Amino acid sequence: MNQGNQTTIYEFILLGLSNQVEKEKLIFVLFLSMYLVTVVGNGLIILAIGLDIHLHTPMYLFLANLSFADISSSSTSVPKMLMNIQTKSQSISYEECITQMYFSIVFVVVDNFLLGVMAYDRFVAICHPLNYTIIMHSRFCVLLTVCPWFLSNIVALTHTLLASQLVFCNQNTIPHFFCDLAPLLKLSCSDAMINELVKFIVGLSVITFPFALILFSYVCIIRDVLRISSREGKWKAFSTCGSHLTVVILFYGTIVGVYFFPSSTHPEDTDKIGAVLFTVVTPMMNPFIYSLRNKDMKGALRKLINEKHFFPLVS
Ligand SMILES: *[C@@H]1O[C@H](CO)[C@@H](O)[C@H](O)[C@H]1NC(C)=O
Numbered sequence: 001m002n003q004g005n006q007t008t009i010y011e012f013i014l015l016g017l018s019n020q021v022e023k024e025k026l027i028f029v030l031f032l033s034m035y036l037v038t039v040v041g042n043g044l045i046i047l048a049i050g051l052d053i054h055l056h057t058p059m060y061l062f063l064a065n066l067s068f069a070d071i072s073s074s075s076t077s078v079p080k081m082l083m084n085i086q087t088k089s090q091s092i093s094y095e096e097c098i099t100q101m102y103f104s105i106v107f108v109v110v111d112n113f114l115l116g117v118m119a120y121d122r123f124v125a126i127c128h129p130l131n132y133t134i135i136m137h138s139r140f141c142v143l144l145t146v147c148p149w150f151l152s153n154i155v156a157l158t159h160t161l162l163a164s165q166l167v168f169c170n171q172n173t174i175p176h177f178f179c180d181l182a183p184l185l186k187l188s189c190s191d192a193m194i195n196e197l198v199k200f201i202v203g204l205s206v207i208t209f210p211f212a213l214i215l216f217s218y219v220c221i222i223r224d225v226l227r228i229s230s231r232e233g234k235w236k237a238f239s240t241c242g243s244h245l246t247v248v249i250l251f252y253g254t255i256v257g258v259y260f261f262p263s264s265t266h267p268e269d270t271d272k273i274g275a276v277l278f279t280v281v282t283p284m285m286n287p288f289i290y291s292l293r294n295k296d297m298k299g300a301l302r303k304l305i306n307e308k309h310f311f312p313l314v315s
Helices: 023-053 058-087 096-126 130-133 137-164 183-185 193-227 232-257 269-293 295-308
Strands: 011-014 092-094
Touching: 011 130, 023 058, 023 269, 023 295, 058 092, 058 096, 058 137, 058 183, 058 269, 092 096, 092 269, 096 130, 096 183, 096 232, 096 269, 130 232, 130 269, 183 193, 193 232, 232 269, 269 295
Parallel strands: none
Antiparallel strands: 011 092
């Protein structure tokens, strides 16, 4: 093997989203705001659910888990990116880069599985309402939340171990705002064939399994909703899953566009836009989509704000 042009890379350069100073300022403000909205919004959901005993039902516990994954997901990439803009430094150490990659995979994958679990929950609630409490007993619910976290760590570990075998030559510039798997594979000068293959196969199974579950649930849900004779009842049943459907479409639309295709077949911008959408935008949207249309959630939030005097001006 030719060792001539092979140097050990100790750090990477993250080019970020733009190289123009003016645009960077705008990006800083925009991403800081989105990040704060994500943390506050999802944080309030977790608190509201945790403190309201009426919301200790499977649906809300899954939602709290999703909120936690959302906060974590943007926390893996956004703070580092903001710091790099602020300090005008673009570097990230090799270890930081690999760690960032690991956690970004964990949280995207766990989001994926949790959306599947939530679809299953709605399916049981609407299509087998009488057996709901029997099917969704507490041990099974714990299993339904532990499995996504466990599996997502396995997936991330697989990708990270494979990526740590890659050799990086003189090139260490990543045209992205965090160490995502795809741009890292592109950058490596060793043969990333296996990595690409594993990324494709694992990505395919990680996406199709929950997606099939979601599709299956919705076929049944829509069939049952259409059977409800009163318009009011139809609307009520549909509104509980309409918000879930919105998130699902938003999430899968972007993830399929970016992760299903090998990195070399689409331009770098697609990677970046996709990554912004599902590590920054979807996590920010989830609290709004789930809570603002949901009466119980709104009630719990109002109670939380009033009782705890979080925002004296609001209450
Ligand atoms: C996630 O779900 C489990 C069980 O369903 C629950 O015990 C736990 O509190 C949830 N996590 C969060 C952060 O709410």
